[in-house]
Amino acid sequence: MVRINRISKEYGLECELCKYLVAKCEFFNPGGSIKDRIGLRMVEEAERDGILKPGSVIIEPTSGNTGIGLAMAAAIRGYRCIIVLPEKMSREKVDVLRALGAEIVRTPTSARYDSPESHISVAFSLCREIPGAVILDQYRNPGNPLAHYDTTAEEILDQCGGHLDMVVLGAGTGGTATGVARKLKERLPNVQIVGVDPHGSELAVDAEPNDPSVTMYEVEGIGYDFVPTVLDRSLIDKWYKCNDKDSFLMARKLIRQEGLLCGGSSGSAMSIAVVAAKSLKAGQKCVVVLPDGVRNYMTKFLSDGWMAERGFISLYSEMSTKHWWWNQTVRSLRLRIPLTVTPSVSCQDAVELMSAEGIDQVPVVEEAGDPGYDPGMLSTMLEHGHFALVVAEQVQVATGASRTKEVVIGIVTNIDLLRFITKGSKPKPENSINGGDKLMG
Template identity: 60%
Template sequence: MENGRTKTEYFNLKKMPHIVKALDRNQKVHPNVLHAIGNTPLVKLSKIPKEENLKCDVYVKCEFMNPGGSVKDRIAYRMVLDAEEKGILIPGKSVIIEPTSGNTGIGLALAAAVRAYRCIIVLPEKMSDEKVNTLLALGAEIIRTPTEAASESPESNIMVARKLAKEIPNAILLDQYNNVCNPLAHYDSTAEEILWSLDDDVDMVVVGAGTCGTISGVAHKIKERCPKCVIVGVDPYGSILAQPEELNTSDVQVYEVEGIGYDFLPRALDRKVIDKWIKTEDSTSLPMARRLIKEEGLLCGSSSGSAMWGAVQAAKSLREGQRCVVILPDSIRNYMTKFISDQWMEARHFKPLPKNDKLWWWNQYLTEDIYQPVTTLPQSSSPCEALNSLRKASSKILAVVNDKGSIQGVFTADNVRRRLANLTGSMADTLDKFIVKKYYKVELKNKPTLGEVSRILDISPYVVVTNKDSIGIQKPVGILSSEDLLLYISANGKHANGK
């Protein structure tokens, strides 16, 4: 069977040492917060299935109610316990290092705080500030890596973590991608809880695929006890986990949903126990996550929207009286400045712009007399040359372009300072290391309104203005700030509020 990039036998989960809690009673007192991990509620949905014309009963496993806020608490604690039992981790001495999209890191930082370990988390830059701040509050040290770095690149979070594990004395890489405790934690707990709650009678389980320990572990246990159950994996476009391989064909390179999808096949993935795959997009996943919050009162994260959207597609095949379980992996806490923000959603066209007929300027189109021209910088420049250009331009922002004039990102002194102070940056690095590649922009060909620009300025200090040429190259033509917008409004002799 295929697991990872080579044909190897999957872990024999049935023969592993097991830790199974009694589920028919709750402890009155826990010795520490780690003992509160698991036994999360299974909740029947009332509105979304009806609105989507599903005939079956749909239940959600509320993993965001774990102490660290996600399903990853389960594997983090299990990996730590296993390493301690084997003498690999020694409290007060060992250093835990882990590459993660954030939630496993939070689970490990939680365990490290309770059990007295130094903890270093290697995290892609894409991940939310909320995850970063939670990790820091738990006492973890953080190293950020480029989001676009492929898993085998020396700059990826996986390769940087491996390098650190070799360099730092007493460092241990628990390695969630290859650690048997990843699927084993779900084989022993998550799956057992689902089966207990539904009296061993479940027809479909839908799980988002990341490291794939959740879906593989749950699938192995449930198929042992309930062979009829269909296991559905949910994988975003831009990832390669799904089968058949042609499902993964896509021009998507970066997606907004965090915690699912990879550009390699983890050892923790066992594709043979997954019956069906559903591919998802940000444009359907994120609005569905908002619906789970607004319509069902479930304070879940973005990947929960992916799993739920996938479940809606897959569960159309189920009949009345059949049961579908959807695992909601993490919490709203991680995304307060991302998909929870209306402006963030609007800027990505995942949510329509609000109407505002009271403001005379709201529906006017952006024109060149409103924004400031932007200075461009060749991508081949050095960081020192870029800083000199920034000073000469008397501007806070430069647009970085390739040899065809296409915008590649923006350069700001603030981003350079943050990288040098908080990340592994050096002025000897190439300019590419200092470019802001995720920024807010509007394209003139799309006729952006001043209302759209104003909403973006609620969450960003500037908006880059671009204009596609006749062959489709997106060229930067301007920069717009709140000051520019207010100057235009006041110059027309009217107040911003229309009075």
């Protein structure tokens, strides 16, 4: 557990004689997150109860960290391990899981928990089909909150000398919140338990309403569209809603100002803690649980390009002064109009078309694309993808009615952008266009 110094000062919580923040850094666990605790606990209890036996297959639906904890245990014990996780979870988590020998199944992020395509439904479907398969089920397994009741909460009490006034923690499965809160309230009846839930999630009670514009959230590991069995919401004294931008900016601040290499959900907890702790009195202490580390998010919120694409930071003011080409139009790249296919074209026909035309990519076009940007934003998009589509709006009139659709007018790759830049001269103003060229990543 470490003292939060610079951020505490920034938010007016700098003096121990007043009120202060300390962080429990769970990313120092062997697998990099607080979920190592429940992974080991659930495996050991399943073995003790005869649920896991030699030859058993561990299957688990997870946002990644529980999967890593279970995959570590499976690697040591010799079990086959299959992890089912939504598409939005980071590539780094997938790579770590595969390195541990786990098999990966991805599911649509948009699928609700009770949908046949959700990570939970797919995991149970696999369990029914694979002989010897076992789902330890962190959402219902009592070993989840008990792991935190027996260890995490005891460590917090010990490291705080038995005196603390508030704990702030994010809620995902709810095991951490339930286990920690239950033990602390037994020992310290007046301790305040603050739960953190992202906009778009359905865990919080009596909190501000979800932002209706949020249909999904980028923060991983907290929030759900259902209330897990292991979450006892009656133990939470107050809920706060967090958002992606504040979460990621605070996570980056924890890294830069406090030297704590933590993940995005740690930023969620800290962004709420600096608000909730203002209600404390002189001499009181707030503990913030930082559940995982930055290793799993190197290509996500650590990346300026990734953050800029989602509107969490702006690169324009700095980069437009560095590069003459940053704010030029994409039309300046002089792309040729590509061939496109509709979704009804078969894969065989598409491959034959690419072979005949000597091209290695062909857009599949049906719906309108997302608004695009200039070469500056294009360069950040190409850091994460091999190409981007350039589309233009076109008005189509038929039988007295008109509609606007978007037509693909180009495919741009890193080579196209570099060829444009290395010419070394700025295009003349008359060569730029005022039309609605857009980019689709």
